[in-house]
Amino acid sequence: MNAPKVTPERQDYYNKIDQKSMTPLWEVLANLVTKEPVSPCQPHIWKWDDVYPNVMEAGSLITAQEAERRVLILENPGMRGDSRITHSLYAGLQLILPGEIAVAHRHTASALRFILHGGGAYTAVDGEKTIMEQGDFVVTPPWTWHDHGNDSDEPMIWMDGLDVPLVNTMDTSFVEFWDEDSQPLDRPVNYSPDHYSHNMLPVGYENSKPYSPIFNYPYARTRETLEGMRKYEDWDACHGLKVQYINPVNGDFAMPTISTFMQLLPKDFTTTPYRSTDGMVYSPVEGTGRTIIGGKAYEWGPKDVFVVPSWVPHHHEASEDAVLFSFSDRSAQTKLGLWREQRGNDPKSEPH
Ligand code: GTQ
Numbered sequence: 001m002n003a004p005k006v007t008p009e010r011q012d013y014y015n016k017i018d019q020k021s022m023t024p025l026w027e028v029l030a031n032l033v034t035k036e037p038v039s040p041c042q043p044h045i046w047k048w049d050d051v052y053p054n055v056m057e058a059g060s061l062i063t064a065q066e067a068e069r070r071v072l073i074l075e076n077p078g079m080r081g082d083s084r085i086t087h088s089l090y091a092g093l094q095l096i097l098p099g100e101i102a103v104a105h106r107h108t109a110s111a112l113r114f115i116l117h118g119g120g121a122y123t124a125v126d127g128e129k130t131i132m133e134q135g136d137f138v139v140t141p142p143w144t145w146h147d148h149g150n151d152s153d154e155p156m157i158w159m160d161g162l163d164v165p166l167v168n169t170m171d172t173s174f175v176e177f178w179d180e181d182s183q184p185l186d187r188p189v190n191y192s193p194d195h196y197s198h199n200m201l202p203v204g205y206e207n208s209k210p211y212s213p214i215f216n217y218p219y220a221r222t223r224e225t226l227e228g229m230r231k232y233e234d235w236d237a238c239h240g241l242k243v244q245y246i247n248p249v250n251g252d253f254a255m256p257t258i259s260t261f262m263q264l265l266p267k268d269f270t271t272t273p274y275r276s277t278d279g280m281v282y283s284p285v286e287g288t289g290r291t292i293i294g295g296k297a298y299e300w301g302p303k304d305v306f307v308v309p310s311w312v313p314h315h316h317e318a319s320e321d322a323v324l325f326s327f328s329d330r331s332a333q334t335k336l337g338l339w340r341e342q343r344g345n346d347p348k349s350e351p352h
Contacts, residue, residue: 003027041086041279041309042078043293048303052117055095055157064100064148065181071095071160074305083164085307086279088329089258090164093305095157096121096150104147104178110211110255111140112161114283114325115219116303120152125215127186132158135219135285137245137262137325139254141211143174145183159283159305161327163257192216196248205249212247212254219285226264226323238274238343240265240316253331260327265289265318273315276341278328280308287322291315313342 004026006014014024025032055072064070071092074085085091093116096102104124113123119133126144138158140146150156167173195202196213207213222243229241236242242263245254253259259278265271265287282291288301293314298306308314316324333339 003030037277037311039087039279039310040078041076041084041307043296043298043307043309043312043314044077045298045300045304045306046074048116048301051093051305052157052303055093056155059095059097059155064096064102068105069094069102069160074159076307085161085281085305086309086329088163088166088169088279088332089281089327090160090162091281091305092160093157094148094160095155096148097155098150098153101149101181102147103181104145104183105175106143106145106178107175108142108172109162109164109167110142110257111146112255112258112260112327113138113140114159114161114327116157116159116283118150118152118154118156120154121148121150121156123148123215124183124185127183128191128215129185129189130192130216131189132156132216133219135222135325137217137219137222137254137260139212139215139217141209141215141255145178147178147182149182161258161281163329163332166257166329166332193218199248201249207247207249210252210256212245213249214247214254217245217254222262223323226262230264230266235266235269237272238315239263240269240271240318255331256335257329257332258327259330261325263324263326265316265322265324267318267320269316269318271316272344273313274341274343275311275313276328276330277310277339278330278333279310280326280328282306282308282324282326285323285325287318287320289316289318289320289322292317 071094073083073092076085083090115132115134115136122129122131123138125146192214240263245260247254283305284300284302290297290299293308294312
């Protein structure tokens with residue numbers, strides 16, 4: 001639909017109502033209610049070999065303490081200056097050097113950590129510490145106190161994923177700082193996994209919170225799950241073997257707004273084209289391959305980060321056995337009744 005013709009008479013009228021902070025819908029309708037998602041988000045890849053020296057250099061310029069969080073934001077080239085990796089999500093690479101801490105605070109934004117490099121640093125969430133290793137997925141739920149520290153003897157780098165753009169769109173951002181650098185711990189390390197991560201819950205346990213009581217999903221167990229499923233060769237044409245991290249209490253995603261996934265693609269597997277309304281951020285953990293996004297190939301390997309925008313057809317080609325972590329705002333979209341996907345590249349196949 002084209003916008004109706006602008007006659008001099010109409011233009012005069014538009015100018016007049018413009019003074020009153022009004023504007024005619026029929027001039028903007030087609031751009032406002034679009035036929036399909038129109039996103040400023042562009043496909044992009046950050047190669048680990050490129051980003052790693054830059055992240056390390058930040059370590060000699062500023063301390064984690066002074067920076068509060070020493071992070072290089074991964075800014076989507078289509079939205080420079082907006083601190084977004086997709087239209088609704090933020091991502092960054094956080095560096096903590098041995099002996100450093102990132103001070104305790106809490107915010108309404110949800111955060112995830114995906115550990116790329118190093119091992120042995122910790123995050124404390126609401127009075128409990130977890131030690132993080134490569135490939136672990138760690139949750140910082142909304143409005144929970146958290147601080148990070150590195151008691152190991154090597155630098156640690158992880159990817160932060162936050163729903164800050166979503167939170168700010170809804171004008172719901174709050175942050176508070178703890179009086180001291182670190183929060184007091186009132187539960188032992190591993191309290192949460194010991195209680196909630198074995199397909200059992202203490203009787204009478206009730207979780208009124210919209211997020212998982214588990215806040216570290218260790219890579220060793222994720223990998224074991226995929227390896228177990230692999231025996232049955234139940235490959236999905238679009239995803240290979242793809243699992244989602246869940247809240248064991250209700251089967252929902254681990255976080256209220258952000259969904260997280262891990263997927264295994266065997267050597268030489270090529271997936272069928274696929275698209276969905278949630279822009280996806282991927283970080284391969286093992287193996288190499290390429291993802292064709294909107295017709296262009298992006299070659300990836302371990303610790304790279306790449307983005308697939310909303311509704312852009314894409315498929316993966318694994319050159320060797322590959323394991324890919326990913327996250328998106330699907331958890332929020334499904335709750336709002338917005339999420340759609342389309343499998344295969346038949347334009348006549350109905351999205352659902
Ligand atoms: O670790 O709490 O990358 O508050 C951006 C904002 C990390 C964090 C970020 C944050 C954090």
